[in-house]
Amino acid sequence: MLRKGAQIVWEVLSREGVDVVFGYPGGAILPTYDAMLDYPIHHVLTRHEQGAAHMADGYARASGRVGVAIATSGPGATNLTTGIATAMMDSSPIVCITGQVNGAAIGSDAFQETDVTGVSLPITKHNYLVTRAEDVAPALREAFYIARSGRPGPVLVDITKDAQNATAEFEWREEEVKLPGYRPDLRANRETFDDAARLIQGAQRPVILAGHGVIMSGATDLLIEFMEKLEIPAAMTLLGLGGIPASHPLNLGMMGMHGEAWVNQAIQEADLLLAFGMRFDDRVTGNLKTYASRARKVHVDIDPGEINKNVKVDVGIVGDLQETLDTIMPLVDPTNHKAWIERIDVLKGDSAVRDIQTLPDSGHLYAAHVIHDLWRLTEGEALVVTDVGQHQMWEAQYYHHEKPRTLITSGGLGTMGFGLPAAVGAKFGAPDQDVWAIVGDGGFQMTASELSTCAQEGIKVNIAIINNGFLGMVRQWQEFFYERRYAATPLHNPDFVKLAEAHGLQGSRVETRGEVEQAVRWAESTEGTVVVEFRVEQEDSVYPMVPAGADLDAMIRRPPANPIVETATSP
Amino acid sequence: MSSPNGNTPYVSRLHTFVAIVEDKPGVLNRVASLIRRRGFNIHSLTVGPTDQEGVSRMTIVVRTDETMARHVEANLYKLVNVLRVEDITDTASVERDLALIKVRANADDRAKVLQVCEVFRARPIDIAQDALILEITGTEEKIDGLLEVLRPFGIVEMSRTGRVAMTRGSAEPTFNPEFVSAELPEEALA
Numbered sequence: 219m220l221r222k223g224a225q226i227v228w229e230v231l232s233r234e235g236v237d238v239v240f241g242y243p244g245g246a247i248l249p250t251y252d253a254m255l256d257y258p259i260h261h262v263l264t265r266h267e268q269g270a271a272h273m274a275d276g277y278a279r280a281s282g283r284v285g286v287a288i289a290t291s292g293p294g295a296t297n298l299t300t301g302i303a304t305a306m307m308d309s310s311p312i313v314c315i316t317g318q319v320n321g322a323a324i325g326s327d328a329f330q331e332t333d334v335t336g337v338s339l340p341i342t343k344h345n346y347l348v349t350r351a352e353d354v355a356p357a358l359r360e361a362f363y364i365a366r367s368g369r370p371g372p373v374l375v376d377i378t379k380d381a382q383n384a385t386a387e388f389e390w391r392e393e394e395v396k397l398p399g400y401r402p403d404l405r406a407n408r409e410t411f412d413d414a415a416r417l418i419q420g421a422q423r424p425v426i427l428a429g430h431g432v433i434m435s436g437a438t439d440l441l442i443e444f445m446e447k448l449e450i451p452a453a454m455t456l457l458g459l460g461g462i463p464a465s466h467p468l469n470l471g472m473m474g475m476h477g478e479a480w481v482n483q484a485i486q487e488a489d490l491l492l493a494f495g496m497r498f499d500d501r502v503t504g505n506l507k508t509y510a511s512r513a514r515k516v517h518v519d520i521d522p523g524e525i526n527k528n529v530k531v532d533v534g535i536v537g538d539l540q541e542t543l544d545t546i547m548p549l550v551d552p553t554n555h556k557a558w559i560e561r562i563d564v565l566k567g568d569s570a571v572r573d574i575q576t577l578p579d580s581g582h583l584y585a586a587h588v589i590h591d592l593w594r595l596t597e598g599e600a601l602v603v604t605d606v607g608q609h610q611m612w613e614a615q616y617y618h619h620e621k622p623r624t625l626i627t628s629g630g631l632g633t634m635g636f637g638l639p640a641a642v643g644a645k646f647g648a649p650d651q652d653v654w655a656i657v658g659d660g661g662f663q664m665t666a667s668e669l670s671t672c673a674q675e676g677i678k679v680n681i682a683i684i685n686n687g688f689l690g691m692v693r694q695w696q697e698f699f700y701e702r703r704y705a706a707t708p709l710h711n712p713d714f715v716k717l718a719e720a721h722g723l724q725g726s727r728v729e730t731r732g733e734v735e736q737a738v739r740w741a742e743s744t745e746g747t748v749v750v751e752f753r754v755e756q757e758d759s760v761y762p763m764v765p766a767g768a769d770l771d772a773m774i775r776r777p778p779a780n781p782i783v784e785t786a787t788s789p
Numbered sequence: 790m791s792s793p794n795g796n797t798p799y800v801s802r803l804h805t806f807v808a809i810v811e812d813k814p815g816v817l818n819r820v821a822s823l824i825r826r827r828g829f830n831i832h833s834l835t836v837g838p839t840d841q842e843g844v845s846r847m848t849i850v851v852r853t854d855e856t857m858a859r860h861v862e863a864n865l866y867k868l869v870n871v872l873r874v875e876d877i878t879d880t881a882s883v884e885r886d887l888a889l890i891k892v893r894a895n896a897d898d899r900a901k902v903l904q905v906c907e908v909f910r911a912r913p914i915d916i917a918q919d920a921l922i923l924e925i926t927g928t929e930e931k932i933d934g935l936l937e938v939l940r941p942f943g944i945v946e947m948s949r950t951g952r953v954a955m956t957r958g959s960a961e962p963t964f965n966p967e968f969v970s971a972e973l974p975e976e977a978l979a
Contacts, residue, residue: 399872523863536971
């Protein structure tokens with residue numbers, strides 16, 4: 219059938235199962251917006267294209283499907299880039315569609331012209347410049363296929379305005395796209411599995427490092443079976459949280475810069491690391507020269523480029539984690555590691571008394587209190603989306619996630635401003651879940667205009683602003699490493715409650731711990747998006763902390779004079 | 790860029806990669822951008838068509854150590870438009886560079902320059918009043934050697950292609966990546 223390029227965009231999107239797109243119209247994408255009205259796909263109008271990219275990302279991470287963002291040429295497209303880079307670093311499958319000036323005008327510095335495929339080249343998994351209507355469908359189909367297969371990531375399709383307006387024959391074929399140079403089907407050979415099995419069978423002090431790959435591969439159940447069969451404890455990366463239930467006895471918790479001391483200590487004492495779908499980011503390894511120096515290493519990753527990238531490994535297994543575990547399981551006999559687990563328990567006991575539990579409540583509101591209570595009151599079942607900074611780390615430490623895809627956060631790129639728009643996207647991706655956006659006062663203001671989107675869409679996102687009046691994490695680094703010289707970190711903030719009200723939303727403010735429960739209950743029971751501002755201790759820091767580049771077991775602990783109190787260990 | 794774990798000895802040398810790529814707009818840019826982005830310097834890069842329509846061949850030479858060479862290979866392999874990549878540095882292969890050298894030579898010097906040409910098997914392809922253009926094909930070392938000898942006469946300008954390379958023997962190159970112990974499903978290789 220004959221269709222305009224603009225219509226073909228929506229024909230393909232409908233057939234790819236897209237039910238919602240996030241975008242912002244403009245000159246070069248107008249034909250596509252005009253065609254949109256004839257297709258049953260919901261469009262969310264954002265207040266900035268960065269918001270659209272983060273929403274597509276949040277949608278993708280919450281649902282496991284491909285998220286779609288649409289923008290016009292030039293500034294529209296360049297505004298997407300922060301969101302694209304965020305998705306790239308965290309392997310999130312999104313497809314960005316941008317309008318481009320007419321083919322004949324390309325290269326002439328036309329109005330709103332930017333070399334978008336050039337700009338986005340290093341931050342996309344792949345990208346396309348489409349200049350003919352007949353190329354729209356193949357490019358978009360390939361984009362969806364590339365975005366979701368192998369190691370997922372963002373793909374951008376830049377379509378000239380004349381290609382949107384021109385007509386072409388459109389025919390849908392069911393079979394998967396074939397790309398001769400793209401190999402998501404690469405798999406480790408048999409000997410590699412045997413090598414891995416031998417190391418696993420012989421280990422005395424093994425630790426699993428569970429990353430984002432556990433969640434993306436859907437390997438949770440199989441991983442738990444593997445852990446239990448071999449009695450191997452697992453540490454998680456920030457993006458791996460939720461991949462294994464926090465309450466599982468073999469789950470150690472988060473590793474790395476702000477991971478628990480015992481987790482990092484266990485990694486340093488291990489004789490075997492099983493890295494499953496993680497990439498040895500500098501935030502989890504600390505000093506590479508001293509990182510797990512006693513351990514043999516097995517690395518499973520679907521991306522062959524990750525094997526031996528940061529850490530030299532003994533066995534590298536390329537492939538999907540679920541399939542890999544399926545293959546390894548029958549190759550290993552059950553083992554137990556009683557002495558090792560006991561040793562970790564000793565480390566745990568030593569660390570647990572460091573800053574919490576037995577100390578009296580000082581009467582101040584601490585961010586850790588807020589997040590601990592939020593976890594307790596939501597029974598650990600909310601879908602939490604965070605921004606970036608101190609609150610993000612406290613969330614990771616004090617909100618214990620039991621299920622995959624219940625924590626969405628910008629890990630690799632550390633994008634401030636991610637929280638609110640990603641939460642909006644997550645709500646569309648998982649409409650039945652209660653979504654809490656936990657954000658800092660700094661990051662929230664980078665994309666706070668999306669409150670307007672929440673109001674326009676009538677969706678319910680509960681926004682918890684952890685307000686300490688500072689760019690907290692930067693302030694913490696200034697406290698630790700720059701002699702408390704607070705350069706450009708104090709914030710003069712607006713009245714967040716009034717800000718919510720100005721958007722036609724409701725807000726409330728919490729200043730003492732006693733008010734937290736009531737505020738959370740109020741937020742849950744109030745219709746529409748709500749803003750709860752928690753005014754917390756201004757100069758609190760995230761502990762423990764491995765300074766950047768330091769040895770993983772050289773952690774800064776919370777000074778005992780500055781205690782916080784945890785009142786419960788289960789919700 | 791440092792090596793993983795930072796403790797592998799950093800033995801840097803020229804690595805020759807052969808990449809078979811789809812002949813599509815922007816592919817050269819993707820390859821160059823990738824190598825730059827990952828912090829490598831390109832020593833030379835040549836591109837040209839192959840005997841197959843729509844398929845080009847690149848020879849990319851990068852100075853790096855062993856671990857990072859695997860890293861370059863892996864990242865090239867990941868590019869959607871790259872059909873196949875191989876590091877042929879340690880494989881028996883022939884490597885050639887072609888240079889056009891314009892050298893100053895008046896009537897007095899001409900015979901001396903032509904003598905040098907003969908020794909290096911270079912060919913004069915243009916003769917003007919006070920200059921010659923020489924064509925030489927060979928390894929980079931050989932061309933460097935000729936340049937050294939010609940320098941006293943005065944080199945006006947030079948154009949070099951950079952290295953092109955091909956493995957010896959009749960073995961067909963594999964589509965399986967050599968840098969990891971992994972393979973493609975059999976149906977993909979058929």
